[in-house]
Every structure is written in C-alpha cells, then in structure tokens.
Amino acid sequence: xxxxxxxxxxxxxxxxxxxxxxxxxxxxxxxxxxxxxxxxxxxxxxxxxxxxxxxxxxxxxxxxxxxxxxxxxxxxxxxxxxxxxxxxxxxxxxxxxxxxxxxxxxxxxxxxxxxxxxxxxxxxxxxxxxxxxxxxxxxxxxxxxxxxxxxxxxxxxxxxxxxxxxxxxxxxxxxxxxxxxxxxxxxxxxxxxxxxxxxxxxxxxxxxxxxxxxxxxxxxxxxxxxxxxxxxxxxxxxxxxxxxxxxxxxxxxxxxxxxxxxxxxxxxxxxxxxxxxxxxxxxxxxxxxxxxxxxxxxxxxxxxxxxxxxxxxxxxxxxxxxxxxxxxxxxxxxxxxxxxxxxxxxxxxxxxxxxxxxxxxxxxxxxxxxxxxxxxxxxxxxxxxxxxxxxxxxxxxxxxxxxxxxxxxxxxxxxxxxxxxxxxxxxxxxxxxxxxxxxxxxxxxxxxxxxxxxxxxxxxxxxxxxxxxxxxxxxxxxxxxxxxxxxxxxxxxxxxxxxxxxxxxxxxxxxxxxxxxxxxxxxxxxxxxxxxxxxxxxxxxxxxxxxxxxxxxxxxxxxxxxxxxxxxxxxxxxxxxxxxxxxxxxxxxxxxxxxxxxxxxxxxxxxxxxxxxxxxxxxxxxxxxxxxxxxxxxxxxxxxxxxxxxxx
Amino acid sequence: xxxxxxxxxxxxxxxxxxxxxxxxxxxxxxxxxxxxxxxxxxxxxxxxxxxxxxxxxxxxxxxxxxxxxxxxxxxxxxxxxxxxxxxxxxxxxxxxxxxxxxxxxxxxxxxxxxxxxxxxxxxxxxxxxxxxxxxxxxxxxxxxxxxxxxxxxxxxxxxxxxxxxxxxxxxxxxxxxxxxxxxxxxxxxxxxxxxxxxxxxxxx
Numbered sequence: 001x002x003x004x005x006x007x008x009x010x011x012x013x014x015x016x017x018x019x020x021x022x023x024x025x026x027x028x029x030x031x032x033x034x035x036x037x038x039x040x041x042x043x044x045x046x047x048x049x050x051x052x053x054x055x056x057x058x059x060x061x062x063x064x065x066x067x068x069x070x071x072x073x074x075x076x077x078x079x080x081x082x083x084x085x086x087x088x089x090x091x092x093x094x095x096x097x098x099x100x101x102x103x104x105x106x107x108x109x110x111x112x113x114x115x116x117x118x119x120x121x122x123x124x125x126x127x128x129x130x131x132x133x134x135x136x137x138x139x140x141x142x143x144x145x146x147x148x149x150x151x152x153x154x155x156x157x158x159x160x161x162x163x164x165x166x167x168x169x170x171x172x173x174x175x176x177x178x179x180x181x182x183x184x185x186x187x188x189x190x191x192x193x194x195x196x197x198x199x200x201x202x203x204x205x206x207x208x209x210x211x212x213x214x215x216x217x218x219x220x221x222x223x224x225x226x227x228x229x230x231x232x233x234x235x236x237x238x239x240x241x242x243x244x245x246x247x248x249x250x251x252x253x254x255x256x257x258x259x260x261x262x263x264x265x266x267x268x269x270x271x272x273x274x275x276x277x278x279x280x281x282x283x284x285x286x287x288x289x290x291x292x293x294x295x296x297x298x299x300x301x302x303x304x305x306x307x308x309x310x311x312x313x314x315x316x317x318x319x320x321x322x323x324x325x326x327x328x329x330x331x332x333x334x335x336x337x338x339x340x341x342x343x344x345x346x347x348x349x350x351x352x353x354x355x356x357x358x359x360x361x362x363x364x365x366x367x368x369x370x371x372x373x374x375x376x377x378x379x380x381x382x383x384x385x386x387x388x389x390x391x392x393x394x395x396x397x398x399x400x401x402x403x404x405x406x407x408x409x410x411x412x413x414x415x416x417x418x419x420x421x422x423x424x425x426x427x428x429x430x431x432x433x434x435x436x437x438x439x440x441x442x443x444x445x446x447x448x449x450x451x452x453x454x455x456x457x458x459x460x461x462x463x464x465x466x467x468x469x470x471x472x473x474x475x476x477x478x479x480x481x482x483x484x485x486x487x488x489x490x491x492x493x494x495x496x497x498x499x500x501x502x503x504x505x506x507x508x509x510x511x512x513x514x515x516x517x518x519x520x521x522x523x524x525x526x527x528x529x530x531x532x533x534x535x536x537x538x539x540x541x542x543x544x545x546x547x548x549x550x551x552x553x554x555x556x557x558x559x560x561x562x563x564x565x566x567x568x569x570x571x572x573x574x575x576x577x578x579x580x581x582x583x584x585x586x587x588x589x590x591x592x593x594x595x596x597x598x599x600x601x602x603x604x605x606x607x608x609x610x611x612x613x614x615x616x617x618x619x620x621x622x623x624x625x626x627x628x629x630x631x632x633x634x635x636x637x638x639x640x641x642x643x644x645x646x647x648x
Numbered sequence: 649x650x651x652x653x654x655x656x657x658x659x660x661x662x663x664x665x666x667x668x669x670x671x672x673x674x675x676x677x678x679x680x681x682x683x684x685x686x687x688x689x690x691x692x693x694x695x696x697x698x699x700x701x702x703x704x705x706x707x708x709x710x711x712x713x714x715x716x717x718x719x720x721x722x723x724x725x726x727x728x729x730x731x732x733x734x735x736x737x738x739x740x741x742x743x744x745x746x747x748x749x750x751x752x753x754x755x756x757x758x759x760x761x762x763x764x765x766x767x768x769x770x771x772x773x774x775x776x777x778x779x780x781x782x783x784x785x786x787x788x789x790x791x792x793x794x795x796x797x798x799x800x801x802x803x804x805x806x807x808x809x810x811x812x813x814x815x816x817x818x819x820x821x822x823x824x825x826x827x828x829x830x831x832x833x834x835x836x837x838x839x840x841x842x843x844x845x846x847x848x849x850x851x852x
Contacts, residue, residue, distance in 0.1 A: 014676075014683040014691075121694060145715055146690075178718035179676070179691040181683055262690075262717035270721065349721040366723025367745035374782050379741040382775040383734035384767040386666070386703050386759040430760070604764045612758060613765040625792075625801045626757075 002050045011184040017149045017175035018043040020182050021113060024153025025083050026051065028109070029188040032058045032075035034068040036474065037503035038087030039122035040176040041115035045085060046504075049515040056192070061506050061515045064441070064474040065090035066097050069112065073101055076110040076166075077210050078194035081157055085113040088127045089440065093475070095132060098166070100212035102136045103221050105164045105205060105228070109157035112138075112168045115176045118308035119346030122173075124424060124438060126344065128310045133168050133286040137225055139232040140168045140286035143241070144261040146180030152241055152283060154185075159235060163228040164205055170285075172308065174259040174346065229287055236284035237291050246278025249299045252334075252359060254279045255317055256306040260347055264306045267352035271362055285313060293320045298328040304355060305335035308347050334359055389430040392610040393571035393628035395497055396423045399541040400431040401606065401636070403464065403493065406551040407434075414462030414555065416493075417451070419444035419476070421468035422502045422570075423495055430607060435466065442467070442475025445492055449479055449561075452488030462555045463490040470500035470508040472525060477532075483561040484533045491554050491562040492534070494525060495541075501570040529563040541566040544635045571628055580629030582644035584610075586621050590641035593618040598638050606636055654819070658690075658711040660720045661818060664739045665731030666757045667704050670805035674729070675706035677809065677832065681824040682710055692718025703735055710818070729812050731804055732757050733772050733788070737779065749785040751811055751852070753804060755792030787811070789851045795844065803844040810848025822849070 003013050004023055015023065022044055025033070035045040048059045058075070062068035065086040075082035086094065091114050098112070114129040133140035141156055143149040152169065160167040200207025203220060213221050236242070245265070246253075254264045254277060261281040268277050280296050282288070297303065297320070305314040314335040321331055336343040340355040350366065357364040366372075390397040400423075407414045418426050418435030419442065426435035437447050448465035467476045472494055483490055499505040507513055512522040529536045535557055539547040547566065554562040569576050594600070603613040603620050610627030611620055620641070631644035661678070665671040672693055679689045692707040709716040725743035729751050730736030736752035744750070754772050761767035776788045789811055795803035809825065812818060822845065829841050 012683075014679050014689055147715075174692060174718050177693050179679060179689070179693075180715045180718075181688055259718065262715075263719070265714075266717045266721065348719045349717055353721065366721055371744075371746050371782065372723065372741065375737070375741040375744055378775070378778050378782075379737045382770050382778065383737045383741075384759050384762055384769055386734075387761055388702050389760040391668075600765060604766070607760055607764055609758075609760060609763055612763050615765065615768075623758075625796075 001054070004047055005051050005054055005187065006184060007187055012181055013184070014179050015146060015150070015182040016043060016177065016179045017146055017171055018115070018177070019047055020146050020149035021153055021169070021171065022047040023182065023184060024150035025111070026055055026187055027150070027185045028154035028157040029081055029190055029192070030057065030083055031080040031192045032072055032082040033085070034060050034062045034071040035085035036062055036065045036068055036090055037500045037506040038090055039503055040117060040173045041085050041087045041113070042503045042506065043176075044113060045515060052516055059515055061508065063509055065094040069094045069097050069101065072110060073106065075194070076106040076108045078108065078196040080108040080192055080194050081110070082108065083111045083113060085115070087123065088114055088116040088129045089123065089125055090114070091129045091132050092127065093441070095136070098132070098136050101166055102138045103212040103225055104210045105225070106160060106166050107164065109160040110166045111153065111156050111160060112166055113171065114168065115171045115173070117173050119173070121346070124420065126309055128312065129170055130285065130312045131310065137229055138166055138168055139163070139229070139284070140170060141241070141283055142170050142257040142285050143175065144258060144281050144283060146175070146178070146182050148241055148283065149175055150182050155241070159232065162235065163231050165225065165228050170258070172259050233287040233289065236287065236289040239284045239289065241283030242289060242292060243281050244278060244296065247275055250278035251276045251300070252278075252302045252304055253296055253300040254304050254306055255282065255313055256280070257282045257285050257313060258308075260306045260308060263347055263349045263352045266349040267356055270349070270353060271356055271360070271364060273356060273360065276360070277356070282313070286316070288316055288320060290320055293317060294324045294328060297321055297324070297331060302332045302334065302359070304340065304359065305333070306341065306347065306352055309344065311336040311343060387430070388425060388428065389607060389609060390422065390425060391571045392608055392626050393576070393630035394422070395541045395566065395568035395570065396425070396431065396495060397606070397608060398544060398632045399493065399495055399547070399566045400426055400434045402541065402544050402547040402551060403434055404432050406548045406555065409548070409552055410462060410555050412461045414464060417444035417448040417463065417465040419465065419467050419471055421471055423466050423468060426466060432605070440475070441471050442479055445476045445479035446482065448490040448492070449483035449486065449488045452483060452490040453486060464493060465490060466493045466495055468501070469494065469496040469498065469510050469525065470506070473509045473523070480529065480534065480561060480563070481532060487560055489558050489560060491551070491564060494529070494563055494565045496525060496565055496567045497570040498573060498575070499570065501573065505570070505573055526565055534561045534563045536563045536565065538565040538567055541568050542630060542632050544632065571630070580647045582629045582631035583647055584622050584627055584629055584631055584634065584642065584644050586619065587641045587643055588617065588619050590639050591619040592639055596639055602633055602637055602642065606633060608633060654710060654712065655817065656726060657713055658709040658716040659818070660725050661708040661710070661727045661729065662705060662720065662725045662739055662743055663708065663729050664703065664705040664735045666735060667702055669704070669731040669757070670802060671704055671706060671731055673832075674805045674809050675708050677825070677828045678818065678820065679708055680831070681820045681828045684824070685819065687711065688713070688715050690716045690718050703738065705739060727751070727812070727815070727817055729808055731791070731808055733775055734769065737775060740779070740783070744783070746783065748783065749815065749817060750779065750783055751787045751789075751808070751815060753791040753808060754788040755790055787852050791848065791851070794847050794851065798840060798844055798847065803840065806841050806844035807848035807851070810845035811852045813845070814849045814852045822846075
C-alpha cells in the first residue's frame with residue numbers, strides 16, 4: 001500500500017511537494033485527475049495512479065494540457081472534485097479553454113495545478129504562469145512549504161466550490177521536486193455520485209447548461225465572474241496561509257510567496273535581522289488581500305519583494321500602495337526594479353542574503369573568501385565542465401547521425417526544425433547541431449510547414465522537422481495536417497521511442513497501456529500519417545545506412561509532406577534497460593587513431609559516452625561500465641575497428 | 649533516538665554525482681531514515697534535464713527546529729558526499745568551507761568533452777593531493793571498484809552511504825539503513841545492498 005494513503009492517526013511522512021499536493025487532494029476527496037507530463041509536475045498524476053484503485057479515482061495522462069483541463073472540467077460539471085496538472089508552458093496550451101471555463105464557471109471543486117520552473121532547470125523557457133490568473137480572472141494560491149502544499153489543496157477545493165470557479169495552485173521546482181515532513185489529515189469516506197444537470201435555465205449555476213458566454217452579452221457571465229473574484233479577495237483577507245513573522249513595526253518588510261519565503265526566512269535568520277525585518281508570506285497572490293496588505297504596508301517604511309522571474313507581486317502591491325498612499329504614506333521599494341534581485345533565473349538564500357546585506361549595509365560572506373578562491377581555482381583545473389549529451393544507446397544520437405549524413409549527401413542546404421523532448425539536444429553538439437529552430441511542442445513541424453511554402457521568395461532547400469511520439473499527438477498532428485493540405489513539401493522525422501521518454505515513460509495515445517497499466521487501444525502513427533495523406537516510411541534508427549537511404553529517398557519527393565518514422569525504444573525504457581544486444585569492443589590493432597584520417601569520428605563527433613579516446617594509447621576504447629551494447633558505433637568506424645558480437 | 653545531537657542546526661549535507669549514479673535515491677533514503685527518527689528534513693534536488701549526463705545534486709537539511717529551505721546557502725555545507733570526484737570539487741567550490749567534511753568516490757565519470765578529447769580530466773590522485781592541502785577532512789575512496797567487485801557498478805551509491813555511516817556525523821546506522829532500503833527494494837536485492845553498505849562502512 002502506498003504511504004500516500006496512510007490512514008494512521010498522526011501519520012507523518014517525508015513527501016515531495018508534488019506528493020504533498022496529491023495527499024492534499026486525496027484528503028479533499030478528489031475524484032478525477034488529468035494532466036500531461038512535464039518536469040517538474042509529472043509525479044502528481046503518477047502518484048494519483050498508484051492509489052487510483054484504493055481511492056476510486058479516475059486518472060489519465062491526456063493527449064495534451066488543454067484536453068486534460070477539459071477532462072477535469074467535465075468531472076466538475078458533473079459535481080465531482082477534479083484536478084488538472086501541467087508545467088508552466090502547459091498553461092499556455094490550455095489557456096484557450098481555461099479562459100472560457102473561467103467564464104462558464106464550475107460546479108464540483110476544480111483545481112489547476114501548475115508547476116513552474118524558474119531558472120529553466122528542465123525547460124526551454126522560464127515562463128510565468130502566475131500572470132495567467134490575472135488574465136483569466138481566477139484566484140491564485142501559492143503554497144510556501146511542504147506542509148502547506150498539502151494543506152492548501154482542500155482549502156482550494158472549498159474555495160472553488162464557494163465561488164463556483166476554477167482555482168489555480170502554483171508550485172515551483174523547489175517545492176515540487178523538494179521534500180519535507182508532512183503531517184497527514186484524515187481521508188474522507190464519502191462515495192461520489194455524479195450527474196451533469198443541464199435542463200435548467202441558461203444561466204442557472206446549478207442546473208443550466210455550462211456555456212462560456214452569450215455572444216454580445218458580457219454582463220451575463222463576465223459580470224458574475226468578476227463578482228466571484230471580489231468574493232475570493234474577501235475570503236483571502238483571512239486566509240490562514242497568509243502569515244506574518246517579525247516585529248510589529250519592522251524597519252523593512254519582505255513580501256514574498258512560495259519557495260522564496262523559505263529563502264527569506266533563512267536569510268533573515270543568518271543575518272540576525274529577526275528584530276528588524278518582518279516577513280509577510282502571501283499564499284493568495286491573486287487577487288491580493290488589499291486590507292491585509294495595507295495594514296502591513298502602513299507599519300513599515302521599506303519593502304523588499306522576494307519573488308522569482310517577473311516582478312508580479314512587486315507590481316501588484318505597488319498598485320495597492322499607490323491607491324492607499326494617503327493612508328499609509330510614501331514607501332521605499334526594493335526588488336527587481338531597484339536592481340536588488342534579478343528578474344531571471346531562480347532565487348536562493350544567497351541572493352536574498354545579498355539583497356539584505358546591501359539594504360542594511362551588513363557585510364556577509366558564506367565562506368572565507370581566500371578558501372573559496374582557492375577551491376574555485378582547483379575546480380577550474382581539475383573539474384572539466386559536464387556538457388549535456390544523449391544517453392549511451394540513445395536512438396536520437398543515431399537518428400541525428402543519419403539525418404546529418406542524408407542532408408550532406410542531398411547537398412541542397414536542407415535544414416531541420418527542432419521540437420520539445422530529449423531531442424532538443426539536436427540543437428547542440430550532442431545532436432551534431434542539426435536543429436536550427438527550437439520553440440514549443442509541435443512547433444518544429446508548423447514552422448517547417450511554413451518554410452516549405454517560401455519557394456516563391458527563394459527559400460527552396462529541403463525542410464525537415466523532428467517530432468517525438470508523444471509530441472506528435474500533443475501538437476504536431478495539426479501542423480502535419482496543415483502541411484499536407486497546403487502541399488508544403490517538408491519531411492517530418494517522427495522519432496518514436498515508445499513513450500514520453502524525457503519525463504519518465506508516461507503513456508500517450510500511441511501506447512498499448514494507460515497510466516494504470518491497463519491494455520488500451522494504441523493509435524497507429526504510421527496508419528494515421530498515411531490516412532492524412534503523407535508519404536510514409538518506417539526505419540530503425542540503429543540501422544544507419546537504411547535510415548539514411550530512406551530519408552534521402554523521401555527528400556527527393558518535391559510534392560507534399562513526407563513522414564519518416566524512426567522507431568526504436570529509448571535506452572532507459574523498461575524494455576531496453578539493462579539488456580545488452582551486443583558485446584562491443586575496439587580492435588586496437590585496427591584502430592589507427594590520429595593517423596586514420598577519420599579525425600576520431602567515433603569519439604570526437606559521434607560522442608557516445610560509452611566510447612572513450614585513450615590519450616595514452618592513442619586509440620578509441622569502450623567504457624565497459626557505460627556502454628549499453630547498442631552496437632551502432634560499429635557502423636560508423638571507417639576502419640572496421642569497432643567490433644560487435646551479439647549477446648546470446 | 650531523540651537524544652541524537654546534531655553538530656549544527658540545520659545540519660547541511662550535499663549528495664552529488666552524475667545523472668544515473670543514483671544520488672537522488674541516496675538523498676531520499678537518508679532523508680527517510682532521519683524523518684523516521686523525528687528530525688525535520690528538507691531535501692532539494694536538481695535533476696530533470698541534468699539526467700542526461702549532467703551533474704545532479706541533492707541538498708539535505710536536518711533540523712530539530714524547523715523545515716529549512718531546500719537550497720543550502722553558499723559556503724554552508726557541513727558534509728559533501730560525492731559519487732564522482734570532479735563533482736565533489738565543483739560542489740566544494742560553491743558550498744564548502746574549511747570545516748566541510750568531504751567524502752568522495754575517486755572513480756571519475758568523464759564528461760562528454762573529455763570523451764571527445766577536447767577537455768582533459770587530470771589524474772584524480774593530483775586532485776586529491778591538492779584538495780587535502782586546503783581541506784583538513786577529505787576522504788577519497790574507490791567505491792566504483794568495490795561496487796564492481798560486488799558485481800554491479802550501480803551499488804556505488806550504497807557503498808558511499810555505508811562510508812558516510814562510518815564517519816558518524818549524520819545520525820543514522822546500519823539498522824536504519826536496513827529498514828529504509830527494505831521499504832524501497834524487492835526482497836531479493838536486500839542482501840547485496842546491505843553487503844554494499846558494509847563494504848563502504850569498512851572503507852574509511
């Protein structure tokens with residue numbers, strides 16, 4: 001039994017922030033959860049799936065984030081409690097539906113959990129989901145620690161049911177992927193019974209149809225939506241998760257939220273400023289609790305905003321200060337606008353320490369400067385930087401190898417539009433700098449579709465796009481449909497590694513099982529592409545020569561969209577992990593090293609971590625610990641020095 | 649075990665290494681053992697894209713007073729446990745101070761730049777000599793060799809955890825480890841993991 005459904009009295013566990021959110025939802029009696037994988041949010045749906053049977057939940061990995069919100073909304077419309085979850089850029093994908101949902105309102109409690117990634121630790125953006133709460137006119141809650149990550153969820157469900165609208169809960173990497181002690185509350189025993197009531201009058205919130213807005217009549221629904229926000233603001237004035245610690249009239253007030261509140265506490269404590277600095281930790285960051293803020297602003301002359309990326313709290317609180325200037329007087333503000341904290345990257349205790357050290361003119365150093373300088377000098381000498389690369393045995397390395405060779409052989413200056421997945425490394429040396437654009441999910445194919453139509457302006461070289469199997473269903477299918485319909489002659493390389501690999505092998509519509517491991521219809525990408533009208537070939541990327549040939553062959557078709565499916569499971573997938581296909585060795589007598597003329601193609605260019613350049617012997621060799629035995633490198637050595645023997 | 653004293657509060661431990669070495673598991677095992685003993689624990693992890701051959705680091709903060717922030721301030725690590733020597737040095741440069749205790753595996757994992765022959769990874773013995781000149785408490789052990797002798801390089805993390813147990817600075821023992829690992833692994837894997845722990849324990 002999972003510890004997430006521990007019903008022991010006074011139970012307490014060390015939980016990741018994501019697990020705490022799940023436990024909170026279970027304590028709130030959640031019925032339905034849907035999401036699309038994305039670091040740092042993915043554990044939430046996985047945890048729900050582990051307890052789905054015991055807690056009678058419906059859980060799914062949806063095709064994309066917009067569908068996830070729609071699936072969760074249906075549950076809410078039927079009176080159930082539901083949650084949808086995604087990383088920050090998923091909110092962009094879902095935002096069209098969210099805008100309309102916020103207008104129709106909800107019935108059963110519904111929460112949107114977004115896990116932002118300040119610092120882009122595992123993203124190609126550090127987008128701010130907080131601003132969506134303002135745009136969509138929905139309430140935003142931000143838990144400040146692990147216990148709160150659990151406790152705030154039932155409170156959010158109650159709020160959602162009080163105002164009959166979706167409530168957004170925002171976490172960040174340092175909460176979602178960090179762990180702390182969490183004390184459990186009781187799990188409910190109620191049995192859910194759902195019914196979608198829809199035969200009542202049009203605007204009846206209990207029994208009417210759920211409709212976003214009557215055309216030309218914003219007052220009918222937008223008006224009530226804004227009233228809901230006013231009610232939320234009123235409730236937020238006494239929210240138990242807005243807390244203040246510090247003296248009654250501090251010299252400086254820190255206003256902060258989320259993980260930044262922990263950095264603020266630590267910095268104040270280290271500098272011994274507890275008698276001089278107060279910390280107002282806000283959990284309700286949109287709409288802001290005006291009276292609470294005014295009370296704290298009135299008690300201090302100086303304010304420091306501690307938040308990550310955009311100056312969101314900073315801007316909103318300054319509006320409150322301006323509106324109440326006559327009552328609270330003129331204040332001095334510190335934050336991003338004053339240059340005391342950066343407006344990009346994630347924060348940490350040190351950045352807050354430096355800001356406070358500057359404001360109070362108290363010196364601070366973490367370690368003696370001479371010691372730090374000495375170790376940094378050693379690190380520069382003895383710790384070579386660690387670049388990102390594909391795993392040993394990764395199909396993407398082989399795919400990019402063949403793509404490059406095909407482009408060279410084609411000779412018309414073709415290029416590749418990149419996409420989101422492990423294969424983003426196609427923009428780096430690891431993927432031979434193959435990809436020349438990189439944006440959002442599915443965008444490589446949309447951009448390629450556009451490039452394919454620029455012939456009349458002189459862009460007439462071959463255009464390719466890469467796209468993963470999960471990304472194909474998520475957002476690339478509309479781009480492919482567009483290309484086919486517009487006769488854009490691009491070639492999509494569908495890198496099918498049998499799952500949503502980057503985030504941990506979550507299933508997608510092409511998978512034979514769902515999140516619970518139950519058998520489910522697997523949509524056939526090859527048939528789909530053919531039915532859509534593309535010319536389709538399938539290849540095993542580990543077969544370098546056949547893959548290259550098929551790609552060159554497809555690129556020669558000038559008319560219409562082509563798809564080459566490169567099918568091979570991820571090296572870390574359960575089906576391949578720990579299984580060696582080949583025993584690979586280097587025949588030192590055949591490896592001619594620097595004299596070969598290959599310019600060390602295997603180690604210097606192919607760059608698999610399982611292949612090492614032996615600087616002493618001046619030959620390549622296999623690192624037995626790292627090599628997973630895919631055998632691909634045997635095909636790239638012009639001297640035939642890399643040998644592979646099938647493992648029986 | 650409420651009588652166990654921490655040398656400092658919070659007591660700051662960093663577990664570092666390269667993606668795939670299992671340092672996240674070590675941090676979670678350790679965190680679980682300490683939480684079970686009634687400590688307030690915070691673990692901050694850096695993983696995600698860094699799984700793909702990059703550095704991975706977990707910050708573990710142990711307290712009797714409050715859940716600390718999931719990031720240790722610079723220069724404030726009390727113990728650094730590294731599964732790879734260059735990572736040990738990288739982390740020491742940011743989070744170490746002259747009183748930091750360093751325990752590292754001495755077996756290198758070459759960055760892709762070294763594999764390609766573009767960068768040089770100097771001999772670990774040289775690095776060890778240089779570090780011990782400026783850091784009074786540093787232990788270099790070949791945990792990889794020991795793990796391979798036990799039959800699987802993946803056991804490196806458990807060998808290192810055993811070695812940390814021997815240093816007697818983080819309040820846990822073999823029984824705690826046995827209990828924690830039993831919750832996470834299949835019964836068939838218990839004996840080899842306990843053996844790896846014991847081997848590590850004997851290496852410092």
